[in-house]
Amino acid sequence: MEVISSPIADVKIIQPKVFGDERGFFMETFRVDWFKEHCADVEFVQDNHSKSAHGILRGLHYQLEQTQGKLVRVTSGAVYDVAVDMRKSSKTFGTWFGVELSAQNARQLWVPAGFAHGFYVISDSAEFVYKCTDYYHPASEVSLAFDDPTLKIDWPFAGEAPITSSKDAQGYALADAPVFD
Numbered sequence: 088m089e090v091i092s093s094p095i096a097d098v099k100i101i102q103p104k105v106f107g108d109e110r111g112f113f114m115e116t117f118r119v120d121w122f123k124e125h126c127a128d129v130e131f132v133q134d135n136h137s138k139s140a141h142g143i144l145r146g147l148h149y150q151l152e153q154t155q156g157k158l159v160r161v162t163s164g165a166v167y168d169v170a171v172d173m174r175k176s177s178k179t180f181g182t183w184f185g186v187e188l189s190a191q192n193a194r195q196l197w198v199p200a201g202f203a204h205g206f207y208v209i210s211d212s213a214e215f216v217y218k219c220t221d222y223y224h225p226a227s228e229v230s231l232a233f234d235d236p237t238l239k240i241d242w243p244f245a246g247e248a249p250i251t252s253s254k255d256a257q258g259y260a261l262a263d264a265p266v267f268d
């Protein structure tokens with residue numbers, strides 16, 4: 088496995104080693120020892136799995152309580168995955184980082200607690216699996232507007248408006264969004 092830095096210090100891209108042969112492929116997708124040494128000394132308590140059609144945008148979400156770090160990857164298709172720093176004391180507060188995650192590139196993204204997270208489905212459909220460092224806490228969940236004019240996230244929409252949940256269509260502007268210390 089290789090860890091690749093991003094412009095936001097705590098957000099990391101992880102590139103597993105893929106062993107291909109005539110049968111297909113094998114890769115180790117997570118190791119506690121490697122992750123603690125190279126990314127963060129955290130424990131994961133919940134795994135999630137979602138499937139979305141082309142053009143779906145899920146997010147940008149974060150929980151104010153039981154804040155979740157997320158280790159995310161794509162097992163089918165391709166998404167554009169985005170993390171936004173919501174920690175007001177961070178020198179990268181209000182900045183975003185995006186990367187294409189796909190079954191093809193096998194890349195993962197480590198999104199620490201304190202970040203808003205979301206993704207846009209580039210392929211016909213995508214299956215998205217991820218590990219969380221705390222449990223779901225819907226009472227404190229926040230949606231940040233994916234199209235906030237201050238964030239200016241460079242989503243790969245190619246002219247078509249994304250399909251979102253009603254919750255995500257009414258996300259907070261960055262200026263009004265609750266933040267972390």
Ligand SMILES: Cc1cn([C@H]2C[C@H](O)[C@@H](COP(=O)(O)OP(=O)(O)O[C@H]3O[C@H](C)C(=O)[C@H](O)[C@H]3O)O2)c(=O)[nH]c1=O
Nearest residue numbers: 135137145146147148149157204205206222223224252
């Ligand atoms: C997140 C979650 C949802 N649910 C239930 C609640 C709803 O009945 C249904 C769909 O939930 P929601 O529309 O919030 O799912 P997403 O839009 O994929 O939410 C996720 O989207 C972005 C990408 C994130 O980073 C978060 O992990 C998460 O907020 O699953 C649960 O039972 N447990 C959970 O942990």
